[in-house]
Amino acid sequence: MQHYDLVIVGAGLVGLATAREYLRRRPGLRLLVVEKEPRIAAHQSGHNSGVLHTGIYYTPGSLKARACVTGHRAMLAFCREHGIPFQLCGKVIxxxxxxxxxxxxxxxxxxxxxxxxxxxxxxxxxxxxxxxxxxxxxxxxxxxxGIVDFTRVAAALAEEITAHGADLRLSCQVVGLLPRAAEIVVQMRSHPPTAASQSGSCEEELTARAVITCAGLYSDRLARLTGDDGGLRxxxxxxxxxxxxxxxxxxxxxxxxxxxxxxxxxxxxxxxxxxxxxxxxxxxxxxxxxxxxxxxxxxxxxxxxxxxxxxxxxxxxxxxxxxxxxxxxxxxxxxxxxxxxxxxxxxxxxxxxxxxxxxxxxxxxAPDGSLVDDFVIRRGQRVLHVQNAPSPAATSSLVIAQMIVDEAQAQFAL
The missing domain is CATH 3.30.9.10 (D-Amino Acid Oxidase, subunit A, domain 2)
Structure with missing residues (x-):
C-alpha cells in the first residue's frame, strides 16, 4: 500500500494552489493530488468568467475581503512569473x-x-x-x-507542483476517508473511462499522514465521509x-x-x-x-x-x-x-x-436556509475540509492556499 505525507483531493485552482504552497514550505513532502475528472480545473475553476476581482464587494475584515485584495496582487505576480497573459481592463459598477x-x-x-x-x-x-x-x-x-484565463493558471500550477515532486492522479474518485491513530486511509475508485489496470490509474487504497479536501461541488460529500460537514449542504x-x-x-x-x-x-x-x-x-x-x-x-x-x-x-x-x-x-x-x-x-x-x-x-x-458567504475551512481527525470557497476563490486561490496551509500546519505534524 502506498503512503504519502499529504493527500489533497481536488485539482481545481484551490487544491493545486494548496499543493504548491505546501511544497514551497516543505520541499520534499510526499504529496499526492487526486482528481476524479480526467483533466484539471474541470468544473468551477474552468467554468468561470475569468475576472480578476479586486475586493470591492466583501465585508471588511472577512476572509473573502482579506484574501481577495492580497490575492489579486499575488495572482498578477504569478501570471507574470509564468508568462500567462492578463489584462487590467477595468470595471464600472x-x-x-x-x-x-x-x-x-x-x-x-x-x-x-x-x-x-x-x-x-x-x-x-x-x-x-x-x-x-x-x-x-x-x-x-x-x-x-482584470481578466485572465484561469485554466492556464491551473495548468501552470500543476506543472509547478509536479516539477517539485508531487504526484497528480486524474480519473480517481475518493470514496472513503478512514482516520486512524497515526494515519488516514484514502479509498479510491478509478473513474471511467480509465480502467484500474491502465498505467497512471489510481490504487484502490493508500494511506497518508493527513488529507486536505478541496472538492468544490462535492465538498459536503467529502466532509460527510469523516462526519465533519457541520450541517452544510x-x-x-x-x-x-x-x-x-x-x-x-x-x-x-x-x-x-x-x-x-x-x-x-x-x-x-x-x-x-x-x-x-x-x-x-x-x-x-x-x-x-x-x-x-x-x-x-x-x-x-x-x-x-x-x-x-x-x-x-x-x-x-x-x-x-x-x-x-x-x-x-x-x-x-x-x-x-x-x-x-x-x-x-x-x-x-x-x-x-x-x-x-x-x-x-x-x-x-446552512440548515437555517442562509447562504454561506465566506470561506469555510473545517477541521477533522487528520483531515481539513475546504467546505466553501465561492467567488472570488479563483482570484484569491494563492492566498486561500496560504490560509489552508496555516490551518494544516497548526493541526498536522508534517
Missing amino acids: VALTEEELPRLQALYERGQRNGVQGLELIGPERLREIEPAAAGRRAIYSPNT IVPFRGDYYVLRPEKRQLVRGLIYPVPDPRFPFLGVHLTLRPNGEVWVGPNAVLALAREGYGRWQLHPRELWETLSYGGFWRLARRYWRMGLAELYRDYVKRAYVRQVQRYVPALEAEDLLPGPSGVRAQAL
Whole structure:
C-alpha cells in the first residue's frame, strides 16, 4: 500500500494552489493530488468568467475581503512569473436609478476600507469616456479589475507542483476517508473511462499522514465521509451566459456590472470582456438539476433529491421565491433577459446575444436556509475540509492556499 505525507483531493485552482504552497514550505513532502475528472480545473475553476476581482464587494475584515485584495496582487505576480497573459481592463459598477445611489456610495466606502487601490466615484461624463455605450447616473470605476484565463493558471500550477515532486492522479474518485491513530486511509475508485489496470490509474487504497479536501461541488460529500460537514449542504446553481456577436463586441471595453441589491443573494446581469476578445453577458442563477448540470435539462435524480430533501433549501426558497421565479422567467424567455441587459447597454438588441457557455456554482447552504458567504475551512481527525470557497476563490486561490496551509500546519505534524 502506498503512503504519502499529504493527500489533497481536488485539482481545481484551490487544491493545486494548496499543493504548491505546501511544497514551497516543505520541499520534499510526499504529496499526492487526486482528481476524479480526467483533466484539471474541470468544473468551477474552468467554468468561470475569468475576472480578476479586486475586493470591492466583501465585508471588511472577512476572509473573502482579506484574501481577495492580497490575492489579486499575488495572482498578477504569478501570471507574470509564468508568462500567462492578463489584462487590467477595468470595471464600472453602474447605478441606474436614484434608489441605487446610496448603495453605490456604501459600496465605494466598503472598497476603500478593504484597501482596494485606484477606486473612483464617477459621473455620467467620465462613465461615457470609459464605457461609451453604457447607461448610468453614477458609477464606481475600478481600473485594476482584470481578466485572465484561469485554466492556464491551473495548468501552470500543476506543472509547478509536479516539477517539485508531487504526484497528480486524474480519473480517481475518493470514496472513503478512514482516520486512524497515526494515519488516514484514502479509498479510491478509478473513474471511467480509465480502467484500474491502465498505467497512471489510481490504487484502490493508500494511506497518508493527513488529507486536505478541496472538492468544490462535492465538498459536503467529502466532509460527510469523516462526519465533519457541520450541517452544510452544497446546492448547485446553474448560470448561463450569452455571447455578443463579434461585430457588437466594441460596445463593451471592459466589465459593466450592476450595483448589488442586498435583498438578493446573486449579482444580476453583467457584461464581461474575455481574454480571447469575446464579451459574455450573464450569468443568470437558477437551480441546477445536477451538481454537474451545465445543460438546462441535465438531471441527476439522486442529486436533485439531495437538494429537495434538505430543509435549508426550502427555507431559502421561501425567502427568495419571487427572485427565483424572475430568474427562471428570464432563463426561458430571452426577450425578458434582453430587457435587463438593455438597461445597462441600450444599443444591444436580442439578435446581438448568441447562446454561450454555462457554469455551475457550488453554493454552500446552512440548515437555517442562509447562504454561506465566506470561506469555510473545517477541521477533522487528520483531515481539513475546504467546505466553501465561492467567488472570488479563483482570484484569491494563492492566498486561500496560504490560509489552508496555516490551518494544516497548526493541526498536522508534517
